Amino acid sequence: xxxxxxxxxxLKGASTAQEEENGVRQAFSNDVLERYxxxxxxxxxxxxxxxxxxxxxxxxxxxxxxxxxxAMYLASAGVGRLGLLDRGDSVDRSNLHRQIGHTDxxxxxxxxxSLRDSLMRINPGSSICTLSTGITAKFALQLILPFDIxxxxxxxxxxxxxxxxxxxxxxxxxxxxxxxxxxxxxxxxCDSEESPCYRCIFxxxxxxxCVGSCDTAGVLGPVPGVIGTMQAVEALxxxxxxxxxxxxxRRMVLYDGLSCETRVIxxxxxxxxxRACGNPEDSSxxxxxxxxxxxxSFTLAGSCATPQxxxxxxxRATALLDKGRLKDALCIDVRPKEQFDMCSIGGFQNIPITxxxxxxxxxxxxxxxxEIILICRRGVDSATAVSMMRKAGIENATDVIGGLDAWRQExxxxxxxx
Amino acid sequence: xxxxxxxxxGGLELLVDGKKRLEQExxxxxxxxxxxxxxxxxxxxxxxxxxxQGQRIRPGVLVLINDVDxxxxxxxxxxxxxGDCISFISTLHGG
Ligand SMILES: [Zn+2]
Numbered sequence: 001x002x003x004x005x006x007x008x009x010x011l012k013g014a015s016t017a018q019e020e021e022n023g024v025r026q027a028f029s030n031d032v033l034e035r036y037x038x039x040x041x042x043x044x045x046x047x048x049x050x051x052x053x054x055x056x057x058x059x060x061x062x063x064x065x066x067x068x069x070x071a072m073y074l075a076s077a078g079v080g081r082l083g084l085l086d087r088g089d090s091v092d093r094s095n096l097h098r099q100i101g102h103t104d105x106x107x108x109x110x111x112x113x114s115l116r117d118s119l120m121r122i123n124p125g126s127s128i129c130t131l132s133t134g135i136t137a138k139f140a141l142q143l144i145l146p147f148d149i150x151x152x153x154x155x156x157x158x159x160x161x162x163x164x165x166x167x168x169x170x171x172x173x174x175x176x177x178x179x180x181x182x183x184x185x186x187x188x189x190c191d192s193e194e195s196p197c198y199r200c201i202f203x204x205x206x207x208x209x210c211v212g213s214c215d216t217a218g219v220l221g222p223v224p225g226v227i228g229t230m231q232a233v234e235a236l237x238x239x240x241x242x243x244x245x246x247x248x249x250r251r252m253v254l255y256d257g258l259s260c261e262t263r264v265i266x267x268x269x270x271x272x273x274x275r276a277c278g279n280p281e282d283s284s285x286x287x288x289x290x291x292x293x294x295x296x297s298f299t300l301a302g303s304c305a306t307p308q309x310x311x312x313x314x315x316r317a318t319a320l321l322d323k324g325r326l327k328d329a330l331c332i333d334v335r336p337k338e339q340f341d342m343c344s345i346g347g348f349q350n351i352p353i354t355x356x357x358x359x360x361x362x363x364x365x366x367x368x369x370x371e372i373i374l375i376c377r378r379g380v381d382s383a384t385a386v387s388m389m390r391k392a393g394i395e396n397a398t399d400v401i402g403g404l405d406a407w408r409q410e411x412x413x414x415x416x417x418x
Numbered sequence: 419x420x421x422x423x424x425x426x427x428g429g430l431e432l433l434v435d436g437k438k439r440l441e442q443e444x445x446x447x448x449x450x451x452x453x454x455x456x457x458x459x460x461x462x463x464x465x466x467x468x469x470x471q472g473q474r475i476r477p478g479v480l481v482l483i484n485d486v487d488x489x490x491x492x493x494x495x496x497x498x499x500x501g502d503c504i505s506f507i508s509t510l511h512g513g
Binding site for chain 1: 427428429432438464467468476477478479480482485486487489490505507508509510511512513
């Protein structure tokens with residue numbers, strides 16, 4: 001199959017100056033020597049390290065909070081070729097506090113192209129290829145094949161399994177980072193015979209409702225910065241083959257910015273029965289090519305969310321335009337306090353869904369035969385809240401389909417986006 | 419009673435009132451599986467399924483025995499000793 005990357009030029013390596021010109025012997029051109037001198041001065045790096053680095057290709061998947069700092073350090077260090085892969089998101093103003101490769105001027109622009117522009121400003125000699133398609137199971141092998149090292153800077157479970165399975169199949173070292181809130185994690189997979197893959201450590205995915213995202217749970221900007229930067233360190237160690245370097249495999253770094261504690265934990269070795277990198281007892285379970293594996297059902301399995309049957313009995317956002325109805329009802333916004341404090345609809349009080357079960361009795365005593373109207377950001381938690389209330393015997397509760405997002409779209413475009 | 423240190427992170431601390439580290443007296447002669455069941459019944463007040471199904475930890479949680487992956491120590495069958503530090507770490511996915 002043709003590579004989704006098209007024709008990639010062969011890696012040239014850093015330009016070496018002609019030997020003995022005007023009686024001077026030098027390893028690289030003046031520009032290269034000057035630009036990379038501080039890392040070449042390093043005892044274990046040197047000219048040879050720079051040469052190896054310039055002949056390696058690194059793929060950064062995800063141009064967000066992890067991918068920006070990782071790619072910026074890799075491009076500035078002189079990696080031979082850098083691939084950027086992102087699912088075609090455009091830069092949003094709410095990305096900028098952490099996705100430092102983008103600027104206010106690039107809000108609305110394609111993330112891959114915006115990041116590439118930043119990298120070219122830092123190091124105009126960089127060789128950068130971009131694809132705004134994201135990693136897909138179908139093309140995972142072809143997308144990863146042309147690269148020596150892969151960085152997982154994505155933000156979702158499905159991509160993490162696809163990337164790891166493809167790296168396991170191709171035995172490509174995978175530098176995996178993640179961050180949310182004040183915490184980050186880092187590990188390197190598949191970099192040696194004994195090194196496990198992501199699936200060795202996590203054979204089953206978490207239930208979808210246990211997975212937070214930076215968009216909903218929030219994140220302190222520099223926390224993914226710390227982890228993305230550490231991913232660049234690991235990638236440079238691998239690419240330059242730095243002597244004596246110990247890559248973070250069979251280990252995981254846990255960083256907690258809130259307490260400023262860093263721990264390194266020891267992980268198991270490669271599993272002999274891993275579906276991706278071992279030989280499972282039932283050989284039909286073996287994942288040879290991610291294209292043949294159904295990641296959608298795999299990551300959805302084990303959901304413990306309340307199934308949303310129908311929208312019957314739920315309110316359209318436009319129902320909130322009826323001021324009289326709101327006035328007579330008990331209106332509860334079940335988002336976390338931090339979100340409620342940022343913006344809310346007048347007349348709503350805040351009882352976060354995590355505190356709701358404690359408040360049920362109070363609500364029951366207070367509500368009488370009043371209607372209860374529940375709202376949240378997108379209409380998922382509020383539906384859960386309705387079913388919690390029904391279970392507790394509170395019958396007259398309903399919620400708003402699509403939550404505050406729908407309110408903004410259908411009724412009040414002035415309501416803040418966050 | 420046996421005294422152990424319990425650690426929760428990666429969001430699991432939210433299930434135990436935001437506490438990341440607890441010095442806890444637990445019944446004697448527990449296995450790690452038994453400890454998981456005990457934590458579920460005694461420390462976690464709601465959304466128990468985010469922690470475990472009975473004695474089985476939910477997928478996506480790394481369990482460490484004194485900073486070492488529990489796979490290397492016998493998982494649920496490990497016998498708790500006084501002074502052990504057991505960590506429950508939810509994997510993160512954001513980026
Ligand atoms: Zn594996």
